[in-house]
Structures are given as C-alpha cells and as structure tokens.
Amino acid sequence: MAADPKNGRVSRDDIETKLREIRGEVDSSAQAAKPAALAVAAVAAIVVFGAAYMLGRRKGKKKSTVVEIRRV
Helix, strand or coil: CCCCCCCCCCCHHHHHHHHHHHHHHHHHHHHHHHHHHHHHHHHHHHHHHHHHHHHHHHHHHCCCCCCCCCCC
C-alpha cells in the first residue's frame, strides 16, 4: 500500500487495490486446491461406506438364539 507522501494517510483506493490483490491470490489458491480436496473427500466417503458395510455384515453374521417350534 502506498501512503500519501504529503500526510502519510492511506486512501480508500489503496485499500481497495490491496484487497483485490489479496482476493485474487486467495481465489487462485482455492482453485489450485480444489482437485486435491475432491480426491480426499471421495476417498473419505469410500472409507466410511466401506466401514459401514463391513460392520453391517459382521453384525448380520453374529450368532443369535434360534427358537425351533416342533409339532408333534
């Protein structure tokens, strides 16, 4: 930011220019990180669904009491 040399004050234009510059950097960083974040989210979803599937299979295979009714 360039301050006004006469009185050392920062103008509104200086602030707006710096904020646009920062925003441009953030937008470019976000766009660069987006594919990696999507890949991590996809892997996390697969792990969560896989764990739920395996735990559900295990619970279904557990032995439980079987009651037989016989007619004589």
